Amino acid sequence: MDARKAHKASSSSSPSSSSKRWKYQVFLSFRGEDTRKGFTGHLHAAFSDAGISAFLDDNQLEKAEFIKPQLEQAIDGSMISIIVFSKRYAESSWCLDELVKIMECRERLGQQVIPLFYNVEASDVRKQTGSFEQAFEKHEAGKHEKEKVQRWRNALSQAADLCGEDLKNADNGHEAKFINKILGVVNEQLKSKYQLDIKHPVGITSRVKDLSNHLDIENSGSKDDVRMIGIWGMGGIGKTTLAKAIYNEFEGSFEGRSFLENVREVIANQPMGLVRLQKQLLNDILKSKGPKKVDSVPKGIEMIRKRLCCKRALVIIDDADDLHQLEAIAGARDWFGPGSRIVITTRNKHLLEQVGVDSTYMAEKMDEEEALEFFSWHAFKRGYPHQEYLDLSKRVIRYCQGLPLALRVVGSFLFNRSIADWESHLEKLQISPDGDIQKILRISFDGLPDDRMRKIFLDISCFFIGEDKDYVTKILDGCGFFAKIGISVLIERCLVTVTYNRLMMHDLLRDMGREIVYENAPEQPEKFSRLWKSEDVTDVLSNESGTKKIEGVSLRGSYRTRFSAQAFTKMKKLRLLQLSNVEITGEYKDFPKKLIWLCWHYFPLESIPDDFPMQPKLVALDLQFSELKIVWKDCKV
Template identity: 80%
Template structure:
């Protein structure tokens, strides 16, 4: 009825317009006829009668119509999101955090964080939430790849994000802010009246985030702000209401996602099933790795699959490493990066306090550094207080060591691979660049000369298991902070074993000792 009345008024106006335009050209008459046809079609559309809707409440009725129009007009805001495997359960949990159903006009603004390591699926989850709920908000904006945008253009990039936020929510395309300060001021003034859904994707800097969404009252009642990040401390600084920790895929989900990329369907070819399962074990439930490896292997032979798996065992895929390394490169201090590399090479699976004590002794301030690694989703702590790390992050850390030495083991800062350590000790080719060595022998007892360590002047971390060192120790490194020698074969430490004034931990489990030292050496 409302539409008919409005159309009737317009038709009257149209009638007057026709009467005044009788003498105008053919083009004008055709134009008016198109108007008339459009208004006639509008009048014939089915609708609702105010008398029978919302108890005759005109305000509620109009709001309902506007909401429906809004849904139809802005379906164009849906984001591309293919192969959504295992997403339903994750969306359900995150939806509970968002509490959308209670976000009425008098509701509070909620900020929610999505936290996880690189490639874990934070953005995919955020896009799915956006597509599910964007229609019920007055305004919406998805600010993608914030960290990358600002990294490429520190000032213009942030200004561009502010302009995108304003234009998206205010449904405008011409808003320009000119500077970060002006953009911040405009957001504060113009968005508090809009109930908006805002996704701020992949952000890692508090100051930059504050120029986009510093406070809840910058947005209208009932708004929802979602922040995806690898940095837990950032979410603490912002004061989010809840944090959803993105989880790795289980084996069934991983196989399905991998199959979509490797076979273009949700399951593998039967003859590739065992190879596919090997890929799944390698990827350890990381969606990024499943997509990258699956896309690489599509349409390749079984022999080519075997060859690629052998490559991956030697070194990680560059496309995967590139994404994972962002977290490493973004660490605030060089010593935090050194702490990560030490853990990735030597300390995975060891007690957190034990490792902290050792690395504090190395001057790495690990009491602070390890929590930073945990906040950045580079390291986790098990229920048994053991330091853990995703296999692909471990491989990424070791690849960094490899790259820094141009692939020459004698120049590695850390040696962990059995073949490399064996070659270095056999050839006595170690250098002062080597700061850590770990060797677990697979034999009953492996023997090397103690002189093989002579040139490792900066050696601070040494782990040996089922290894015997023979000959003189007088030139053995004197700056060890961690000496772990399991299955030590002698009844006492050699008399010429040098003093170790910096030693923090001496670990001689499963030894044959009867006496440690005749004289104090530590």
């Protein structure tokens, strides 16, 4: 990559959003006697209806001096301050003190300030003329210090110079239209301030563009339809990040919005987890008008159906894994107002079919350039590797195969480590997969419906990657695994893919499956359920240490090896046997008798020995590239 591309990479990831937690979205500053029961009251009600949290001092709090610190805290804790300048605004020293505080927060915290000119001229506010001049004549003649009065004047001038809104320019003073215009301005400001945090959004823009076609938000023909969209993909592929990007891009187009993150985990680990999610959905969209009490799933369903049916909402349901969850949160399209969009992320494609989504988007892994940039942000805190680490970084990219989870985990671990440490860790990863990556990937394995499907996955990961799907299905059916439906489920759960009818699997999923086999008897290959590493198989066969735990063995050597048939004597449950360039000595009566699959390439004999045991369960016999001239000398079978 040249310097120009490197610069582009390093600038494509924006920094994290501010960590400040705002208490309110809007603070309203106004002269109570002028507008409390009129314009400002209507504006506050409009904010509330739109789900915008706005602070409004009630009961004319300016009469109680002890309340002032609370108002200062409210100003300090608001994203946006709106100042309603009315004719008598400057008569109130309370209002002017508020204004000074607001302008200080703008300078100190970067708070957005929007002045509204309600039946006053901006120039009168700026220059303190007209009714403002009269107010200041009283202030200067009164008890106030000159320095304080000057601070008020400066604050008024600064505020009036900001980009604001004037009632007389809003359709000839039409207040309702003026309020709608202000709502639009505030929503636009909140869109840039109230975004979900995405660190290093590499490759997100193109994916959001693709997904926006599925959402179909701008199409006038479907703008009133309620659409459900599924984002489907394997664990760690970036489904949640993509959902956050969709939320950030489009949330401003909806009356209400809710991002329900980690649905599976919340329900599994929190008491009344599903009820909590229902309450969050209602509170997110209704804001201050949310329900006070939801104490059961049926009650939550009733509240969602009644309260959200008129709200045009964007709802993200992240990491769903069960139909019951979706039926309780978004059971039907008419639970939400016209134009709503419900986005579901999941590892289970069949779940999306059960719900009846309108469209499904399959999350894609990163290409090589994206992967290198994303990894570099975690490993180097920049968009491209240091030159001396470039080759090592490319080795990591090949290992991770475009999986963002793996790129993040490995990159973060290698940050600020030496080249020697990098080389050592890469060697380790080839033997023992990273535990943090495996933990996320294993969720899909553990979530499989039954033990037969888990055995199918383990058999494929150990023996059948790259094999014809129909061929493998027949073999595993012979094992009693009901493989046709089992493989379909593995495909739906993104644990297996099919390319040109051949079973394929991400390398990290393959490693996860093999690690599961190891974990039951670490460092004791004779107790593994499946043996595929040549050193393990050679060790067990040479030492004749096999046990009844072993269900499958694969040894594919490039040179001829020799073992005694007696090495198989104790493997009573062996059903899958794959050999290549292997010669068996001794009496074949000791050979396994319950094989389902026997694949023996370069079989060294011209005929199968007379004492070779009957194989009543055998489904597939593969003796390619052998010396075989006749199967049996006598037609015994």
